[in-house]
Amino acid sequence: MGTILVVDDEQGIRTMLQGLIQRENHEVLLAGDGYTALELLKTTAMDVVLTDLLLPGMTGIELLKIIRREFPGIQVIMITGMPTIESATEGLRLGAFDYMSKPVSGEVVLKTIRNAILVKRLNDEKERLKEENHRYRERLEYLAEERIRSLKDKVVIVQKDVTEKKRLQAEALQISHLASLGELAAGIAHEINNPVNGIISYAEILKDECEDQGRDDEIACRIIKEGERIATIVSNLLYFARDVEEEYAPVHLGTILEATLSLIGKQISKDGITLERRLRKGLADIRAKSREIQQVFLNIISNARYALNQKFPGMHPDKLLEITATTVEVSGVPHVRTMFYDNGTGIPDAIIHKINTPFFSTKPPGQGTGLGLSISHGIVTSHGGKLTFQSREKEFTRVIVDLPAATNPESGRGE
Ligand SMILES: Nc1ncnc2c1ncn2[C@@H]1O[C@H](COP(=O)(O)OP(=O)(O)OP(=O)(O)O)[C@@H](O)[C@H]1O
Numbered sequence: 001m002g003t004i005l006v007v008d009d010e011q012g013i014r015t016m017l018q019g020l021i022q023r024e025n026h027e028v029l030l031a032g033d034g035y036t037a038l039e040l041l042k043t044t045a046m047d048v049v050l051t052d053l054l055l056p057g058m059t060g061i062e063l064l065k066i067i068r069r070e071f072p073g074i075q076v077i078m079i080t081g082m083p084t085i086e087s088a089t090e091g092l093r094l095g096a097f098d099y100m101s102k103p104v105s106g107e108v109v110l111k112t113i114r115n116a117i118l119v120k121r122l123n124d125e126k127e128r129l130k131e132e133n134h135r136y137r138e139r140l141e142y143l144a145e146e147r148i149r150s151l152k153d154k155v156v157i158v159q160k161d162v163t164e165k166k167r168l169q170a171e172a173l174q175i176s177h178l179a180s181l182g183e184l185a186a187g188i189a190h191e192i193n194n195p196v197n198g199i200i201s202y203a204e205i206l207k208d209e210c211e212d213q214g215r216d217d218e219i220a221c222r223i224i225k226e227g228e229r230i231a232t233i234v235s236n237l238l239y240f241a242r243d244v245e246e247e248y249a250p251v252h253l254g255t256i257l258e259a260t261l262s263l264i265g266k267q268i269s270k271d272g273i274t275l276e277r278r279l280r281k282g283l284a285d286i287r288a289k290s291r292e293i294q295q296v297f298l299n300i301i302s303n304a305r306y307a308l309n310q311k312f313p314g315m316h317p318d319k320l321l322e323i324t325a326t327t328v329e330v331s332g333v334p335h336v337r338t339m340f341y342d343n344g345t346g347i348p349d350a351i352i353h354k355i356n357t358p359f360f361s362t363k364p365p366g367q368g369t370g371l372g373l374s375i376s377h378g379i380v381t382s383h384g385g386k387l388t389f390q391s392r393e394k395e396f397t398r399v400i401v402d403l404p405a406a407t408n409p410e411s412g413r414g415e
């Protein structure tokens with residue numbers, strides 16, 4: 001059972017067809033021309049349109065074109081009292097379901113309508129299945145994406161866990177390394193301290209004796225001087241290795257720098273690096289935990305030394321490390337600015353923003369932990385200072401350490 005629209009300008013034929021079609025329990029609507037037919041099509045869902053070819057105003061072929069365009073599912077049966085090959089061909093070409101010439105038997109009309117309804121239903125079902133298939137695919141894609149996303153999240157979480165675990169393990173290792181190194185250093189320093197003091201004392205006795213006997217005391221003086229140098233290194237090492245919570249105190253930058261260089265200065269000169277130090281006179285004291293700042297300087301100088309040795313393996317006249325310190329104002333507050341300039345390998349632009357990141361290192365595995373600058377950055381920041389880098393690849397690196405002055409600059413001591 002379907003809904004059929006009969007379009008014919010002759011009332012008699014309309015009612016005749018209506019009566020015929022209703023015999024099969026179809027619902028039948030009637031239109032006298034193409035315009036009325038289109039109006040009805042807009043308001044009622046039809047299965048089949050049975051239309052005359054010759055209509056007033058709009059021809060059956062024109063109506064067919066509009067129906068095919070605007071109501072593509074509806075099947076159109078053309079029926080005419082003046083059949084021509086041209087109109088039949090055109091009608092079928094435009095997608096008419098069938099083309100019939102009057103007179104036509106009621107049985108043929110009903111059969112054609114039945115077939116048209118069947119085709120319409122099949123087409124409708126096809127469309128519905130297409131639509132359902134589409135929705136189903138969309139749902140499937142959505143579910144697949146969801147699944148992939150949740151798996152990705154899991155992978156990321158696992159990755160994060162692994163990275164975090166690795167980071168903590170490396171950190172623990174570094175801490176335990178430092179701690180055991182510290183213990184070892186402290187132990188050795190204690191052991192060396194006593195004999196060194198003994199050596200100095202004996203050398204002083206020797207010096208006195210030389211003086212008493214009017215002999216040259218130069219050798220004894222040299223022993224004393226070198227002995228004192230050992231004592232300084234040892235006491236710095238002890239200081240560095242001591243695991244005590246330090247207090248902030250005013251300290252002159254020169255003192256920290258000397259202490260640092262007593263630990264690393266020898267290696268610098270052995271590598272053929274020219275070290276230039278320029279500390280501005282009247283430099284303000286900084287308010288600092290000396291040991292921590294010493295650690296910062298030690299790491300910066302070690303990095304510079306490494307970069308210089310990379311660029312100039314062996315001796316080279318241009319192998320330069322320059323350390324300067326001045327008092328500057330940062331946002332109206334006096335700061336002591338220490339600059340470490342080296343003309344080593346420099347830092348490529350692409351990585352300069354990463355060098356403060358924990359575990360970032362360009363050194364070969366086993367040679368650098370990549371913790372140096374991140375620790376230094378943490379120390380400088382906790383001092384209320386700032387650590388900045390300027391560099392040009394293959395040319396130079398300048399590390400700038402700004403630390404707040406302890407009091408006003410006048411209170412500082414000159415060098
Ligand atoms: N003066 C410099 N010249 C060139 N590159 C530098 C300099 N200072 C730091 N870098 C770059 O920054 C990276 C990170 O330095 P950082 O001190 O944090 O770690 P590291 O030196 O690699 O390892 P570690 O400090 O444990 O020896 C270095 O690997 C290097 O690539």
Ligand SMILES: [Mg+2]
Nearest residue numbers: 299303372373
């Ligand atoms: Mg380093």
